Amino acid sequence: MRVAGDQPYDVVIGRHLLGELPSLLGDGVRRVLVVHPAALASTAEVVHEDLKASGYEAYVAEVPDAEEAKTAQVAAFCWGVLGQADFTRTDAIVTVGGGATTDLGGFVAATWLRGIRVVHVPTTLLAMVDAAVGGKTGINTAEGKNLVGSFHPPAGVLCDLAALESLGRWDFVAGLAEVVKTGFIADERILELVEQHADALRAWGTAPASDETWAVVAELVERSVAVKARVVGEDLKESGLREILNYGHTLGHAVELTERYQWRHGAAVSVGMVFAAELARLAGKLSDDVVERHRQILGSLGLPLTYRGDRWERLLGAMRRDKKTRGDVLRFVVLDDVARPTRLEGPDPTLLAAAYAEISADAPTGRGPVAL
Numbered sequence: 001m002r003v004a005g006d007q008p009y010d011v012v013i014g015r016h017l018l019g020e021l022p023s024l025l026g027d028g029v030r031r032v033l034v035v036h037p038a039a040l041a042s043t044a045e046v047v048h049e050d051l052k053a054s055g056y057e058a059y060v061a062e063v064p065d066a067e068e069a070k071t072a073q074v075a076a077f078c079w080g081v082l083g084q085a086d087f088t089r090t091d092a093i094v095t096v097g098g099g100a101t102t103d104l105g106g107f108v109a110a111t112w113l114r115g116i117r118v119v120h121v122p123t124t125l126l127a128m129v130d131a132a133v134g135g136k137t138g139i140n141t142a143e144g145k146n147l148v149g150s151f152h153p154p155a156g157v158l159c160d161l162a163a164l165e166s167l168g169r170w171d172f173v174a175g176l177a178e179v180v181k182t183g184f185i186a187d188e189r190i191l192e193l194v195e196q197h198a199d200a201l202r203a204w205g206t207a208p209a210s211d212e213t214w215a216v217v218a219e220l221v222e223r224s225v226a227v228k229a230r231v232v233g234e235d236l237k238e239s240g241l242r243e244i245l246n247y248g249h250t251l252g253h254a255v256e257l258t259e260r261y262q263w264r265h266g267a268a269v270s271v272g273m274v275f276a277a278e279l280a281r282l283a284g285k286l287s288d289d290v291v292e293r294h295r296q297i298l299g300s301l302g303l304p305l306t307y308r309g310d311r312w313e314r315l316l317g318a319m320r321r322d323k324k325t326r327g328d329v330l331r332f333v334v335l336d337d338v339a340r341p342t343r344l345e346g347p348d349p350t351l352l353a354a355a356y357a358e359i360s361a362d363a364p365t366g367r368g369p370v371a372l
């Protein structure tokens with residue numbers, strides 16, 4: 001699949017694709033740094049050896065797992081590795097890992113010498129359908145999620161579906177949250193597929209997936225990437241259309257910060273989507289049926305639908321730093337209907353509080369398996 005832009009690139013989806021890496025890296029690259037977390041050490045080593053066998057001067061940098069990687073300290077560690085190995089503007093980074101690794105590695109590539117090439121090899125469902133495509137890179141600060149970053153599109157993306165075989169059940173389910181997001185904002189067929197195959201998808205990793213389930217997963221990846229490619233190809237820097245990809249993220253990111261990143265991103269986005277759906281319903285935009293469909297689909301996958309009722313002030317504080325906020329005006333992506341996203345600007349505080357009441361639970365029920 002081709003992503004349009006000043007420098008168009010390919011997202012290759014298939015199996016056993018590592019041989020494609022040199023062609024995605026392009027001409028003139030001499031040194032390559034493979035950035036990966038410990039969980040992907042053996043895959044990264046295969047990539048490292050392949051690159052050396054193809055004539056590159058290849059290095060590896062192991063970074064912390066998950067959100068722990070998205071810090072200024074870890075970025076500085078990577079800059080140190082690049083500096084020690086004399087990386088120039090014709091050299092490149094390859095990321096091997098989930099969305100945290102592609103966000104960090106992409107950010108390091110964006111900032112080293114003001115920008116070198118990066119190819120992403122996403123290994124989670126979430127990174128394949130979302131994080132690796134579109135060029136949003138970033139790290140967190142004490143004040144919030146992805147507050148420092150850059151738009152730096154990759155030179156290519158290799159989605160090797162075989163990587164999903166080792167992905168844990170709840171990391172897979174967390175990735176489904178972004179798939180469902182894509183369904184609600186742009187492609188109802190995604191919702192139908194998830195509705196038809198929810199049990200098999202939710203059971204990912206508990207037994208080998210059937211051929212039918214693999215076919216569904218492949219179609220979900222293809223459809224989600226197609227939506228993302230179309231949107232970021234039109235609006236790389238989020239001046240308008242791209243905001244739809246942030247559906248559920250205004251509250252979702254605030255939940256992640258409030259939970260000190262102990263919730264998976266997809267789990268927080270799941271709650272965030274139910275909140276956004278309630279907000280749209282209370283604003284008179286969205287029907288009860290579509291709100292209920294959010295709960296049905298996300299709940300059928302085992303994703304959380306509620307959040308503790310005693311965190312509103314903290315969440316509100318974090319949402320003020322959301323990237324869609326303009327001055328003091330909070331802005332939300334909401335739906336008029338399935339595949340009809342719009343914006344709600346500066347909603348009345350009582351409306352926000354009422355939507356929060358609709359998703360509040362007395363106990364912190366979000367601490368299910370996906371929220372760990």
Ligand SMILES: NC(=O)c1ccc[n+]([C@@H]2O[C@H](COP(=O)([O-])OP(=O)(O)OC[C@H]3O[C@@H](n4cnc5c(N)ncnc54)[C@H](O)[C@@H]3O)[C@@H](O)[C@H]2O)c1
Nearest residue numbers: 039066098099100123124126127130131136163166167265
């Ligand atoms: N830049 C974007 O457009 C964008 C889009 C969506 C999400 N994100 C970011 O992505 C991050 C979430 O990504 P994620 O859900 O991939 O989380 P993650 O990167 O933390 O990976 C989840 C876990 O899966 C493990 N893992 C990865 N691949 C594996 C495999 N093949 N087999 C077994 N284990 C594997 C990782 O080590 C980690 O423990 C968040 O930081 C979020 O903000 C960015």
Ligand SMILES: O=C(O)C(=O)C[C@@H](O)[C@H](O)[C@H](O)COP(=O)(O)O
Nearest residue numbers: 130134136145146242245246249323
């Ligand atoms: O690609 C985008 O644009 C998105 O918003 C996709 C989101 O799923 C992703 O989590 C993104 O990193 C959020 O970006 P942010 O700008 O809200 O930090």
Ligand SMILES: [Zn+2]
Nearest residue numbers: 178249265269
């Ligand atoms: Zn996201």
